[in-house]
Amino acid sequence: MDFLTLLQVLDTTVRLATPLLFACLAGLVCERAGIFDIGLEGKMLASAFFSAAVAAISGSVWIGLLAGVMASVALAGVHGLASITFRGNQLISGVAINFLASGLTVLIAQDWFGQGGRTPSLSGGARFNEIKLPFADLLSGLPYIGQSYAELFSGHSLLVYVGFLTVPLTWWVIFRTRFGLRLRAAGENPEAVDTAGVNVIRLRYTAIAICGLLCGLAGVYLATGLQAGFVKEMSSGRGFIALAALIFAKWRPWYALFSCLLFGFFQALSFRPDVVKAVTSLDVPGQLLDALPYILTVVILAGFVGKAIPPRAGGEPYVKEN
Amino acid sequence: MTFMQKTLGGAAALAIGATACLAEPALMYDLGGKFDKSFNESAYNGAKRWAEETGNSYREIEVTAEAQRVQFATRLAEAGFNPVVVLGFQNAATVEEVAPKYPDTSFVLIDMVVDLPNVRSVVFQEHEGSYLVGMLAAMATESNTVGFIGGMDVPLIRHFGCGYAQGAKAVNPDITVIANMTGTTPAAWNDPVKGGELTKAQISQGADVIYAAAGGTGVGVLQAAADADVLSIGVDSNQNHLHPGQVLTSMIKRVDNAVFNAFSDGAGLETGIVSMGLPDEGVGYALDEHNAPLISDEMKAAVDDAREKIIAGEIEVVSYFTNDSCPAHEF
Numbered sequence: 001m002d003f004l005t006l007l008q009v010l011d012t013t014v015r016l017a018t019p020l021l022f023a024c025l026a027g028l029v030c031e032r033a034g035i036f037d038i039g040l041e042g043k044m045l046a047s048a049f050f051s052a053a054v055a056a057i058s059g060s061v062w063i064g065l066l067a068g069v070m071a072s073v074a075l076a077g078v079h080g081l082a083s084i085t086f087r088g089n090q091l092i093s094g095v096a097i098n099f100l101a102s103g104l105t106v107l108i109a110q111d112w113f114g115q116g117g118r119t120p121s122l123s124g125g126a127r128f129n130e131i132k133l134p135f136a137d138l139l140s141g142l143p144y145i146g147q148s149y150a151e152l153f154s155g156h157s158l159l160v161y162v163g164f165l166t167v168p169l170t171w172w173v174i175f176r177t178r179f180g181l182r183l184r185a186a187g188e189n190p191e192a193v194d195t196a197g198v199n200v201i202r203l204r205y206t207a208i209a210i211c212g213l214l215c216g217l218a219g220v221y222l223a224t225g226l227q228a229g230f231v232k233e234m235s236s237g238r239g240f241i242a243l244a245a246l247i248f249a250k251w252r253p254w255y256a257l258f259s260c261l262l263f264g265f266f267q268a269l270s271f272r273p274d275v276v277k278a279v280t281s282l283d284v285p286g287q288l289l290d291a292l293p294y295i296l297t298v299v300i301l302a303g304f305v306g307k308a309i310p311p312r313a314g315g316e317p318y319v320k321e322n
Numbered sequence: 323m324t325f326m327q328k329t330l331g332g333a334a335a336l337a338i339g340a341t342a343c344l345a346e347p348a349l350m351y352d353l354g355g356k357f358d359k360s361f362n363e364s365a366y367n368g369a370k371r372w373a374e375e376t377g378n379s380y381r382e383i384e385v386t387a388e389a390q391r392v393q394f395a396t397r398l399a400e401a402g403f404n405p406v407v408v409l410g411f412q413n414a415a416t417v418e419e420v421a422p423k424y425p426d427t428s429f430v431l432i433d434m435v436v437d438l439p440n441v442r443s444v445v446f447q448e449h450e451g452s453y454l455v456g457m458l459a460a461m462a463t464e465s466n467t468v469g470f471i472g473g474m475d476v477p478l479i480r481h482f483g484c485g486y487a488q489g490a491k492a493v494n495p496d497i498t499v500i501a502n503m504t505g506t507t508p509a510a511w512n513d514p515v516k517g518g519e520l521t522k523a524q525i526s527q528g529a530d531v532i533y534a535a536a537g538g539t540g541v542g543v544l545q546a547a548a549d550a551d552v553l554s555i556g557v558d559s560n561q562n563h564l565h566p567g568q569v570l571t572s573m574i575k576r577v578d579n580a581v582f583n584a585f586s587d588g589a590g591l592e593t594g595i596v597s598m599g600l601p602d603e604g605v606g607y608a609l610d611e612h613n614a615p616l617i618s619d620e621m622k623a624a625v626d627d628a629r630e631k632i633i634a635g636e637i638e639v640v641s642y643f644t645n646d647s648c649p650a651h652e653f
Binding site: 005008012015016115116117118121222226227228229231232233234236267268271272273274287 | 355356357358500502506509512513514515516518519520522523526527538541542545549564
């Protein structure tokens with residue numbers, strides 16, 4: 001395998017890892033505050049639909065982005081209402097959101113566009129186009145460094161760069177700010193936070209809103225960056241892979257980056273059976289590569305590679321003692 | 323049939339059959355959906371054309387989950403629709419189960435063969451149509467590499483890919499054919515993101531003409547190819563208009579004609595196996611104003627010549643189904 005092929009595989013990896021990364025960080029913020037969220041998939045799907053639909057109608061991807069994020073935040077609000085205010089079961093609320101999004105998107109799409117649950121194809125300003133970083137053409141002649149710059153770092157849509165910048169940002173907010181400390185405490189020991197005079201309910205709602213925002217970006221990227229339009233069920237399980245990545249990352253932002261890239265890399269490899277065959281000289285079936293993220297997560301959960309300990313108060317609604 | 327089934331069937335019949343007069347035809351779409359811009363949509367166009375020409379109405383129903391297949395087919399037959407046209411190879415088992423229970427209803431199964439007295443099985447010679455677009459691909463490529471992206475990895479889709487590879491190799495025996503399947507579950511018909519990424523992967527392997535036989539996933543393939551400025555080939559319906567000037571051609575499979583004929587023949591239609599191929603234009607390649615600049619006169623002449631030779635039996639395109647393997651490409 002030559003260097004260029006490696007770059008191409010890594011390029012695909014970056015594209016496929018981005019939606020996972022957004023969703024994984026969304027889950028991270030939420031779960032760190034003590035709210036389990038398996039509705040990542042549904043929020044992503046709703047956002048994918050609304051961003052594509054509004055971008056198709058308005059012709060502007062930015063208005064589409066706003067609509068997608070708003071749809072996702074609205075669903076997050078529903079999750080918050082059910083699981084924080086009414087202290088319902090967080091898993092059930094998440095499942096409900098997934099079903100709601102899956103049915104609602106197709107229904108509305110059919111009503112608005114009459115194309116069998118899809119939106120019209122987006123073009124021009126209605127989608128995020130690839131950004132060429134400065135000097136990419138100039139440097140592409142340079143072996144290795146220049147090639148990497150031109151192939152791997154340049155030529156992605158804006159949201160990819162936003163996604164990767166979100167990692168240090170999340171790390172800084174969660175581990176270096178007062179808000180982050182309180183957020184983590186709300187997920188470990190909400191009573192202590194409450195005793196210190198901080199409003200747990202408000203903290204958790206803030207976390208859920210951030211989760212909605214990040215999930216929204218994941219959906220927007222799917223429909224307007226990676227593809228040019230919405231197709232029913234187009235998130236196809238990425239929200240669940242992100243959850244697996246979150247466990248794999250042990251609820252840490254930098255680990256999340258690593259695990260999403262790893263999962264993206266397996267997917268990218270499954271598209272290139274020729275490369276796998278050339279490197280390993282084995283005929284590895286693509287299905288095995290597709291399944292690897294899940295297998296790895298099970299291995300991690302079984303405690304073979306360190307221990308994945310979720311936030312202690314996760315999944316428990318906070319009830320103030322009288 | 324148990325009492326329970328009868329009651330349920332009756333209720334369903336009342337629910338959807340309230341307006342059904344004598345022997346209206348019905349059409350059951352497969353997963354992928356009515357507007358997949360491909361297989362199902364072609365059937366829809368045939369049904370629509372029939373309704374417009376005759377002024378009659380028909381009933382249609384869209385399968386959205388595996389479990390609904392038998393349920394929906396039973397419902398249609400129970401409600402008195404005749405003939406019942408069922409789309410897709412995955413419905414062979416459905417028809418095998420439902421047709422014997424309704425011997426007075428005629429069933430039409432498209433894309434697979436079921437040997438029952440009240441079933442007409444329509445099969446297409448897709449390998450011959452794919453052979454022709456494979457030739458066009460081989461003549462259009464500049465990198466000597468052409469790609470094929472299938473939907474779900476099933477023999478029918480390999481059948482498409484096999485004809486394509488044979489056509490490409492007939493033009494240039496040294497050509498490289500890259501083939502990928504989107505997945506192994508029915509979700510593979512509806513994953514444009516994966517289709518798009520597979521396309522980019524094939525382009526980075528040098529492919530500059532890519533044939534998508536993947537239902538709704540194909541939309542992503544055509545989009546990614548158009549974005550990267552390489553040529554693509556559509557399937558089933560004429561998809562040339564999706565990206566004018568960037569879709570080389572489409573392998574047309576006249577599912578619409580099969581549906582139109584079934585509806586026109588009406589109840590009690592002639593059963594047995596109907597094969598649609600090149601002679602009756604059941605399959606072919608699309609040429610219209612959107613791709614006319616891409617197809618040179620030489621290409622057209624070569625393909626039309628091959629078409630005549632296949633019909634005359636001078637060129638034999640091997641079917642993947644003959645012995646479940648392909649002479650031109652290993653899947």
